[in-house]
Amino acid sequence: MSLANIVQRGWDAVAVGDFDSLVTDYMDEMQFIMPGQTDVVEGRTAFRSALNNIGQALPAGFHITGLRHIEGDKEVVSIVEWESDRVDASQLMILFKFIGDKIYEERWFVDTEQWRAAL
Numbered sequence: 001m002s003l004a005n006i007v008q009r010g011w012d013a014v015a016v017g018d019f020d021s022l023v024t025d026y027m028d029e030m031q032f033i034m035p036g037q038t039d040v041v042e043g044r045t046a047f048r049s050a051l052n053n054i055g056q057a058l059p060a061g062f063h064i065t066g067l068r069h070i071e072g073d074k075e076v077v078s079i080v081e082w083e084s085d086r087v088d089a090s091q092l093m094i095l096f097k098f099i100g101d102k103i104y105e106e107r108w109f110v111d112t113e114q115w116r117a118a119l
Contacts, residue, residue: 004069006103007076007096011067019051026103033107059118061085074098086118 006025013022023044032041032050034057041047050057066081078094090111097105 001101002071003074003076003096003098003101004071006098006101007069007078010103011078019048022051023048025101026106027099030103031105031107033105059084059086059115065089084118087114090114 010022010025013019026044026047028044029042030044030047032047033039034041041050061084062082063084064080064082066079068079070077070079075098076096078096080092080094081089082092083089092108092110092115095105095107095109096103097107
């Protein structure tokens with residue numbers, strides 16, 4: 001299975017709220033780094049717990065309108081088109097770094113000023 005297919009499987013799990021399935025593709029000692037690059041969740045168990053409150057970390061009315069992946073050497077970038085109650089249209093990128101077929105880092109890149117204004 002390609003790394004992009006693993007990432008897409010994760011997005012599919014998120015779409016139906018199946019966070020237990022999502023985290024099976026992550027290493028135990030993974031890192032999740034959110035917008036601003038200072039909010040870091042360390043470890044798969046902590047990441048899984050944080051997913052219970054994901055709605056609070058996203059802008060009100062957050063909705064993905066488009067999604068595509070670019071696969072590189074041991075990494076995948078998801079380009080996410082999104083909108084929310086306060087943002088008509090925008091994009092963000094998420095970098096997934098792999099060891100073998102497991103994700104060890106997920107890092108979000110967004111326009112942090114726009115993101116904060118949307119919260």
